Amino acid sequence: AQSVTQLDSQVPVFEEAPVELRCNYSSSVSVYLFWYVQYPNQGLQLLLKYLSGSTLVKGINGFEAEFNKSQTSFHLRKPSVHISDTAEYFCAVSGDTGRRALTFGSGTRLQVQP
């Protein structure tokens, strides 16, 4: 079985500062990793995904993430955040076991302050 752990439930940061949201996964098989964002009262939007290949993945809205197999991590980064980035961010994993569904982490609330 696979799982993800998001170590930080909340991350406060000032506008235009860099941010890193941490995600660690555990799986006995190959994994596919995703980051989703959820704005208040909305569904989830895909930010980026890692399936294979280059370990540095670029997504929408200036976000990027790096897959690190040795550290079983998939941290999300942005060099300069905006107020509009305030949202809940979920890391998710889908393992190559035929289980065609996502397992989500507990989420990290990014709070961007002026």
Next chain:
Amino acid sequence: DTEVTQTPKHLVMGMTNKKSLKCEQHMGHRAMYWYKQKAKKPPELMFVYSYEKLSINESVPSRFSPECPNSSLLNLHLHALQPEDSALYLCASSQVAAGALLYGYTFGSGTRLTVV
């Protein structure tokens, strides 16, 4: 069309009512999902349909009854719900490739359900 459309957006129902949630996509995706999300929690998988057949039921109580009448439509029928079933119900879809996993999930904006 790159969207998953869920209706209604909000639903208030009594514990004796019967209601249905609807989800529709026209992206040619052959896998569709229902997730339940309580406040300040991650989405939890309820059901997975693959090629219009139920492939995963995460031990969901029978008061929730899914239905996939065709490849574009997914319903969730609700009956005799409890107040603790109040949550955001999210529908999602994805491609299904033979021998491979999905390449991304498209989520709807959800139905916010309140059971009174």
